[in-house]
Each structure stands twice: as C-alpha cells, then as structure tokens.
Amino acid sequence: MNLSDEDKREIGQHFVFGFHGHEISEDAKELIEKYHVGNIILMKRNVQSVKQVHALVQSLQQCARDAGHAHPLMIGIDQENGLVSAFSSTAKYQAGTQFPGAMAIAATGDPKYAKECSEASAREMKAVGINWSYSPVGDVNSDPQNPVIGVRSFGDDPTKVARYAKAVGDGLTQGGVAPSAKHFPGHGDTNIDSHLGLPVIKKSRIELDQTELKPFKELIDAGIASIMTGHMVIQALTGDSETPASLSRAVTTTLLREELHFEGVVVTDCLEMNAVKERQGGVPRGAVEALAAGADVVMVCHTMALHRGAMEATYEAVQKAELNMDELRKSGERIIALKREFAGTWDDVLGKPFDEKAMNALQATNKKLSKEAYAKSTALISGSLPVFSSGKIVVMTPVVESLNAAVDDAEGVQRTDNGHVRNTAAPYYMSFAESVQRRTADVEHLVYAADFDCRRDFGEGIVFVTRNADRGAWQLDVLERVRTQASGVPVVVLASCAPYELFSRRVLGVQACVASFEYTSEALEAAAKVIFDGISPVGESPVSNIRGQ
Structure with a gap:
C-alpha cells in the first residue's frame, strides 16, 4: 500500500x-x-x-x-x-x-x-x-x-x-x-x-x-x-x-x-x-x-x-x-x-x-520546600556524631567514576582513559567542602583515588565521603588505610549515593555513618548541617542490608 x-x-x-x-x-x-x-x-x-x-x-x-x-x-x-x-x-x-x-x-x-x-x-x-x-x-x-x-x-x-x-x-x-x-x-x-x-x-x-x-x-x-x-x-x-x-x-x-x-x-x-x-x-x-x-x-x-x-x-x-x-x-x-x-x-x-x-515568586517558594524536604532526608545509619574541635577538618571525596549511565554520561563530558572525569574534583563535592568551610575555619579538601597516599596529617576530624563504595570497594580500602594512619581521629563516613556500604562490616568502628541518598549540592548541604550544626538527622534508610555484606 x-x-x-x-x-x-x-x-x-x-x-x-x-x-x-x-x-x-x-x-x-x-x-x-x-x-x-x-x-x-x-x-x-x-x-x-x-x-x-x-x-x-x-x-x-x-x-x-x-x-x-x-x-x-x-x-x-x-x-x-x-x-x-x-x-x-x-x-x-x-x-x-x-x-x-x-x-x-x-x-x-x-x-x-x-x-x-x-x-x-x-x-x-x-x-x-x-x-x-x-x-x-x-x-x-x-x-x-x-x-x-x-x-x-x-x-x-x-x-x-x-x-x-x-x-x-x-x-x-x-x-x-x-x-x-x-x-x-x-x-x-x-x-x-x-x-x-x-x-x-x-x-x-x-x-x-x-x-x-x-x-x-x-x-x-x-x-x-x-x-x-x-x-x-x-x-x-x-x-x-x-x-x-x-x-x-x-x-x-x-x-x-x-x-x-x-x-x-x-x-x-x-x-x-x-x-x-x-x-x-x-x-x-x-x-x-x-x-x-x-x-x-x-x-x-x-x-x-x-x-x-x-x-x-x-x-x-x-x-x-x-x-x-x-x-x-x-x-x-x-x-x-x-x-x-x-x-x-x-x-x-x-x-x-x-x-x-x-x-521568580514560584521558585522562591519552591526553594523553601526543597530545603525542608532535604533537611528531613538526611539519615544517621549508625554511631553518634562527634563534636568536632576547632582544629583542622579533612574532607575526603572520591574521584568521579562512571557508575550510572543515566546519571554520569552526559554528552560532552571529558574523561581520562580509565574513565575518570577530567576535572580534579566533582563540582558537587567541591560545594560540600565549601559547606564545611562555612562551618569551620580550617578545612582541607582531599580528592582520593585507589592509590591515595595516607602518609599525611589528618587534623582533628575526618569526613570521608563515599559514592557507591559497595561497588567501588577501593574506597573502603582507602578508608581502612586512613583510619590506621589517623588513629584516634574521629571519622564520619558520608554515603553520598545509595547507602549500602554503610551496612558493611568494613565501616565498623567509625564514629558515625551518615547517608544523604544523593550527591546533589542541596543534599550535601543538608548533610553538612547534620554533621556540623547539630541538626537532628531524622531521615531513615528506605533500603536495608538486603543480601548481606
């Protein structure tokens, strides 16, 4: 026809x-x-x-x-x-x-x-x-x-x-x-x-x-x-x-x-x-x-x-x-x-x-709603949050890997041969370090990869950020080396995406495990408020340790 x-x-x-x-x-x-x-x-x-x-x-x-x-x-x-x-x-x-x-x-x-x-x-x-x-x-x-x-x-x-x-x-x-x-x-x-x-x-x-x-x-x-x-x-x-x-x-x-x-x-x-x-x-x-x-x-x-x-x-x-x-x-x-x-x-x-x-009026109202919702979402998965002293705080964030094609592979993103995004630190993790900076005078932001050299001063407290470390176990390898080097320094692990790694035995003994459930700047700002401002973490994880680790 x-x-x-x-x-x-x-x-x-x-x-x-x-x-x-x-x-x-x-x-x-x-x-x-x-x-x-x-x-x-x-x-x-x-x-x-x-x-x-x-x-x-x-x-x-x-x-x-x-x-x-x-x-x-x-x-x-x-x-x-x-x-x-x-x-x-x-x-x-x-x-x-x-x-x-x-x-x-x-x-x-x-x-x-x-x-x-x-x-x-x-x-x-x-x-x-x-x-x-x-x-x-x-x-x-x-x-x-x-x-x-x-x-x-x-x-x-x-x-x-x-x-x-x-x-x-x-x-x-x-x-x-x-x-x-x-x-x-x-x-x-x-x-x-x-x-x-x-x-x-x-x-x-x-x-x-x-x-x-x-x-x-x-x-x-x-x-x-x-x-x-x-x-x-x-x-x-x-x-x-x-x-x-x-x-x-x-x-x-x-x-x-x-x-x-x-x-x-x-x-x-x-x-x-x-x-x-x-x-x-x-x-x-x-x-x-x-x-x-x-x-x-x-x-x-x-x-x-x-x-x-x-x-x-x-x-x-x-x-x-x-x-x-x-x-x-x-x-x-x-x-x-x-x-x-x-x-x-x-x-x-x-x-x-x-x-x-x-x-403009609609977005002003919506921004308030967004802040309120993010504030209710941050969860304390285990441990208790430390009261950090006035000394140096080290914020550690992982190099960016391509883990989720629906999220990571925006067109035009430049990558190295091993799949890392070319910029040194992801903008959302930089925004988190800036959030911490607004709350404490002395902050060092370190971007870590699998070969991270832990022989350094870790100050008076560490916020160790992970992203799907249950699938990128090298992050937990680095965490273990950091904890050995920085014995006695309080460590807060912040899972910036799915929280499954926080159910792992490999994080036992850290001061606190916090989940933001996403690494948007808004979610990480809400997490910073919980970790540093004494805001109560009222969120609860919608997933459990389903298959054990």
Missing part, C-alpha cells in the same frame, strides 16, 4: 525524538515538518534557563502548528528530581528548582513531600511549556548492585515504592504535567545497565507479582496517565531469553493492556540504549518491533540518522502490512487524549509570554 499524507501524519504521532541545542534546530524542524513527529523530549543539553526553555518550547509548538499538526506537541523531559533532573539548575545554568530524588524523598518517611515536591516541580515545568515528565520511577531496588536504578528508586519495599510513586504521579498530575511511571515491568532486580547491555531478570511470575509489578498495578489503579516500558528480559513474561520487555507483545499488550487493564499511553524507554541498539536491525528495527508489541510512542533521544531510520522503517513496515494502520490509529486516540488533557489547545500553548515575576 502507498502511504497517504494522513497516514504519515498518524505515524509521526507515535514517536518522541530529541535534538541538540538551546534553540529549535534544523533537525527538529525537519522532524516536525517532514516526519510530523508529535512529541519532543528535552534533554539537559537543551536547558539553559527557564526563560530560554519557554522560548524554545514556543518555537517548537509554533513550528508544529505551522506544519499543520492537529494537536500541540507533548514536550517531555526526564525530571525525576534528585540525580536525574534535566530541568533543574546546574553549576553553569539557572533553570528549575532542585528537589530530592526518589530515595531521598522516601528517607523523609512522609509521602506528602513526594507529592508536594513533584507538584511544585510540575508547576515550574508547566510554566515554560513542558507537559510530560518521565517520572515516577516504579522500580523496586531489590539488587544493591543495580548500576542504573539505585537511588532513583524509592527503596526495596514494593508497598512503600508504590505509595511514594503514586504520590509523585498525583503531584505531577495536579501540577498539569503528565506523569510516566517507569520502567515497566520493573528494572530493580538486575546488576546490568540497559544503557550498556541487556539485563535478564530470572524471576517467576509469582515473584514478579509480589515485587516488580506491585507498584505498577497500584499506579494503574490510580489512573496514571502513561507508563514507560524498559529494556530488560523477563523470561517468565516474554517467553524467551532475548526479547526486551519494551519490544514484547506479551508484556505491552497481553500483560499491561489486557491483564492489568492499563488504558493510558505506553511509551518506550530510549531505543538508543545498547539493550536495543545492538540487536539485529538496531534502532530502526526496534522501533517497528515496539509498535508491533503495542507501544503507543517510541522514544529515540539523540541521533538524527536514527530518527530518520526509525521513521522510514515504520513506513516500510506499514506498507508491508507488518504494522496495521487501524491499530496505529486506535493507539493514536490514546495519544490525542493525553494531549487534550495535558497539552490542551493551540490557544493554550501559543502566545503566552514568559512571566518572569511569577516564576
């Missing part, structure tokens, strides 16, 4: 693509005008300021209207808060407010913070035209070695994960932004990162029902607007050991649609991740398989050649009757319903000048 212009316009609604730059690019124009792409994802690379994002979204929407789109674009973004916050401010740019991520929010013990922070973040996004947030994370972090979820999860208890994920979904929805629960049917019990390879989860259906699927079932019952499928193999669901859930009809249609009765929009995770990209046929073939599986929207975030390839492969699949246009149109009705609820009409999205005064 030959494809009509109407057919091509329909097909374009079933993709969400990214592009490069702080202004609308020629690639973005081509995607919207030629391929009729109905959804755009903004990445960190597209965010320079709230005012700039507003102008960018206006230009994208105007382009779509001029190209004859019947409905406004869905403008999506990865705004989980915490470490995955594409809209939040950076050391270089002032954009959205930084709020705690999933594990830090869960550490407060109060789902109201999940709802309030998500609604506050949504109001900022909505004010600049973003209407789709790929959040909440519904994954249960069952495996402490998980390299891609970790603190992006609300914890290891599926009941609590469901409660907090629902609160986030409710907050986003009330703020006018469509939530998207991810990564269905569950990415928490794997130690392989789907950015890099294909994770395999070997669980029975009964086990999946008790853990992985529980949060998603509750989110579906609560009416979540969209769900993102993940690139992991779960043989109990897919029936084979090769097909990612995102490309499996048994998962997307049989389980999600027919069994769990999900009626909202299904979007895939980005197909440029190696779990799909390295399959035969790569991203273009993956796009066809995802649509054939029942996905409503296929995500491809980075590469223009792959955007074109995915579109052309889909055209060909329709022409060969491998994909059914009637099914795509039925799927398209769900996309239109999402757009009507969260994007609105052309009058809703165009011709709205940026209200800088209102945004």
Whole structure:
C-alpha cells in the first residue's frame, strides 16, 4: 500500500525524538515538518534557563502548528528530581528548582513531600511549556548492585515504592504535567545497565507479582496517565531469553493492556540504549518491533540518522502490512487524549509570554520546600556524631567514576582513559567542602583515588565521603588505610549515593555513618548541617542490608 499524507501524519504521532541545542534546530524542524513527529523530549543539553526553555518550547509548538499538526506537541523531559533532573539548575545554568530524588524523598518517611515536591516541580515545568515528565520511577531496588536504578528508586519495599510513586504521579498530575511511571515491568532486580547491555531478570511470575509489578498495578489503579516500558528480559513474561520487555507483545499488550487493564499511553524507554541498539536491525528495527508489541510512542533521544531510520522503517513496515494502520490509529486516540488533557489547545500553548515575576515568586517558594524536604532526608545509619574541635577538618571525596549511565554520561563530558572525569574534583563535592568551610575555619579538601597516599596529617576530624563504595570497594580500602594512619581521629563516613556500604562490616568502628541518598549540592548541604550544626538527622534508610555484606 502507498502511504497517504494522513497516514504519515498518524505515524509521526507515535514517536518522541530529541535534538541538540538551546534553540529549535534544523533537525527538529525537519522532524516536525517532514516526519510530523508529535512529541519532543528535552534533554539537559537543551536547558539553559527557564526563560530560554519557554522560548524554545514556543518555537517548537509554533513550528508544529505551522506544519499543520492537529494537536500541540507533548514536550517531555526526564525530571525525576534528585540525580536525574534535566530541568533543574546546574553549576553553569539557572533553570528549575532542585528537589530530592526518589530515595531521598522516601528517607523523609512522609509521602506528602513526594507529592508536594513533584507538584511544585510540575508547576515550574508547566510554566515554560513542558507537559510530560518521565517520572515516577516504579522500580523496586531489590539488587544493591543495580548500576542504573539505585537511588532513583524509592527503596526495596514494593508497598512503600508504590505509595511514594503514586504520590509523585498525583503531584505531577495536579501540577498539569503528565506523569510516566517507569520502567515497566520493573528494572530493580538486575546488576546490568540497559544503557550498556541487556539485563535478564530470572524471576517467576509469582515473584514478579509480589515485587516488580506491585507498584505498577497500584499506579494503574490510580489512573496514571502513561507508563514507560524498559529494556530488560523477563523470561517468565516474554517467553524467551532475548526479547526486551519494551519490544514484547506479551508484556505491552497481553500483560499491561489486557491483564492489568492499563488504558493510558505506553511509551518506550530510549531505543538508543545498547539493550536495543545492538540487536539485529538496531534502532530502526526496534522501533517497528515496539509498535508491533503495542507501544503507543517510541522514544529515540539523540541521533538524527536514527530518527530518520526509525521513521522510514515504520513506513516500510506499514506498507508491508507488518504494522496495521487501524491499530496505529486506535493507539493514536490514546495519544490525542493525553494531549487534550495535558497539552490542551493551540490557544493554550501559543502566545503566552514568559512571566518572569511569577516564576521568580514560584521558585522562591519552591526553594523553601526543597530545603525542608532535604533537611528531613538526611539519615544517621549508625554511631553518634562527634563534636568536632576547632582544629583542622579533612574532607575526603572520591574521584568521579562512571557508575550510572543515566546519571554520569552526559554528552560532552571529558574523561581520562580509565574513565575518570577530567576535572580534579566533582563540582558537587567541591560545594560540600565549601559547606564545611562555612562551618569551620580550617578545612582541607582531599580528592582520593585507589592509590591515595595516607602518609599525611589528618587534623582533628575526618569526613570521608563515599559514592557507591559497595561497588567501588577501593574506597573502603582507602578508608581502612586512613583510619590506621589517623588513629584516634574521629571519622564520619558520608554515603553520598545509595547507602549500602554503610551496612558493611568494613565501616565498623567509625564514629558515625551518615547517608544523604544523593550527591546533589542541596543534599550535601543538608548533610553538612547534620554533621556540623547539630541538626537532628531524622531521615531513615528506605533500603536495608538486603543480601548481606
């Protein structure tokens, strides 16, 4: 069959693509005008300021209207808060407010913070035209070695994960932004990162029902607007050991649609991740398989050649009757319903000048909420905090490793041959040292690697910062050497990401173990207040020593 212009316009609604730059690019124009792409994802690379994002979204929407789109674009973004916050401010740019991520929010013990922070973040996004947030994370972090979820999860208890994920979904929805629960049917019990390879989860259906699927079932019952499928193999669901859930009809249609009765929009995770990209046929073939599986929207975030390839492969699949246009149109009705609820009409999205005064007032209020939530999240895992004397305090922070592709591998980051980021100290750890400096006169900040020379003066107290030292055990090797050299000097270990290393026998005997659950500057500032200002650490760890150490 030959494809009509109407057919091509329909097909374009079933993709969400990214592009490069702080202004609308020629690639973005081509995607919207030629391929009729109905959804755009903004990445960190597209965010320079709230005012700039507003102008960018206006230009994208105007382009779509001029190209004859019947409905406004869905403008999506990865705004989980915490470490995955594409809209939040950076050391270089002032954009959205930084709020705690999933594990830090869960550490407060109060789902109201999940709802309030998500609604506050949504109001900022909505004010600049973003209407789709790929959040909440519904994954249960069952495996402490998980390299891609970790603190992006609300914890290891599926009941609590469901409660907090629902609160986030409710907050986003009330703020006018469509939530998207991810990564269905569950990415928490794997130690392989789907950015890099294909994770395999070997669980029975009964086990999946008790853990992985529980949060998603509750989110579906609560009416979540969209769900993102993940690139992991779960043989109990897919029936084979090769097909990612995102490309499996048994998962997307049989389980999600027919069994769990999900009626909202299904979007895939980005197909440029190696779990799909390295399959035969790569991203273009993956796009066809995802649509054939029942996905409503296929995500491809980075590469223009792959955007074109995915579109052309889909055209060909329709022409060969491998994909059914009637099914795509039925799927398209769900996309239109999402757009009507969260994007609105052309009058809703165009011709709205940026209200800088209102945004400043909103962000001033949101900053107070963020500080309050972070203050409630810091946890004392063991020991008792020392009262440091007025002498020198040594702050030790680890060299930056690439541990989590969703967090670490921002485009353009320069690395050494062994994977370390080229700058001497990460900006967030520098900000922590500055926080300590504001509280004590004499501070030495040391960046340590595995070969750190411990033959030095460690002053009157040590704050030893770790990052996932359960997976980077060399950090605990350095800690042991430091403690031997600095016998009698009080040591506080601060886990700046997932707190699993604090359950290890290797930290026994240190004065105190504190967890911040993320290494954002805001979380580390809250930890500094606990360690040095006598602020009571009221947070509790949402994960336990699940598998022993």
